[in-house]
Amino acid sequence: MSDMTAQTLQASFSPLRLDSRSAAVQIGAVACGTLILALTSQIEVPMIPVPITLQTLVVPLIGALYGWRLGALTVLAWLIEGAMGLPVLAGGVGGLSWFAGPTAGYLFSFPIIAALTGWLAERGWNGRNALLAFASFLLANALCLVLGAIWLSSLIGIEKAVAFGVTPFLIGALIKSALGAAILKASVRA
Template identity: 85%
Template sequence: MSDATSPALQPSFSPLRLGSRSAGVQIGAVLCGTLVLALASQIEVPMVPVVITLQTLVVPLVGALYGWRLGTLTVLAWLVEAAMGFPVLAGGAGGLHHFAGPTAGYLVSFPIIAALTGWLAERGWNGRNVLLAFASFLLANALCLVMGAIWLSSLIGVEKAVAFGVTPFLIGALIKSALGAAILKASVREKSA
């Protein structure tokens, strides 16, 4: 007797196939992912009060490529490194105070958006359907901006939070969403007939 539910338990999109790898490979992937996130954080366009970095491209990409569970774990590990003072955030920053400053809402959103894109990728919003992949990245970026603005508004008010914490990032969110969808499209391995 076959189990009809078992295919539903398997991710439908897993270009790295990390879920079926050994614990050692998965730990290595998490460490590699935190390194990539740290490097992406150093590529920045200075703005006040929040800089533009490649974090909002790489965070949802890690979720989509690693799967929602391992992707979320990777982003959480990176945030723990940041809280411990490792220089893994924008501009080589680190420390617990960043989780109470202007960027706190964005930082808190990162594991959530990694989980979101990973979960959606496993359900077909991935490189096999580039429009849905784009939409998943756009949703992730929108959620990040909303969560960041909510926190930022408690510090500087709603109007300033939208003006400085959302509006300057809208074009970047579109571009990063398109890049993320393109990377997912490139990651799809065509099955030979």
């Protein structure tokens, strides 16, 4: 085995080992992930135009725990449930209108940030290195805020988008990133 292959295997991170499980287990994981996302979306601090929710903790966490492919697929499945009208989005809402309103940019960023943290976790930015895990969550939260603000700025202007769609979420992004890293650290098997 080459040194590069050994390093890749050592850095590989899949506490749930979903990539090696049956299709039925993977489908069950997607269903469970969408349920967790739906439940944590209900925990919110109402704000206008964008509420504070646990989504920006759980979305990257699903990516990191499930792997980039299954993590992104899980988040896409949850978004499809929301688009179909199921009450799985923040505040128990659903429907296509939420994908054109103020929160659309954040929603569309979610599969991307799940894939990002999953991809980084598979490359060593995981629970084996809490600082890198924290950095991966911080990158995911920053990307979510940037993409969300870009969309929001098309509706209310860039200054208001930063003031109402980024600034209030910065402290929460730090806290959620630390919590995500701690959860990944706790998931590492001895």
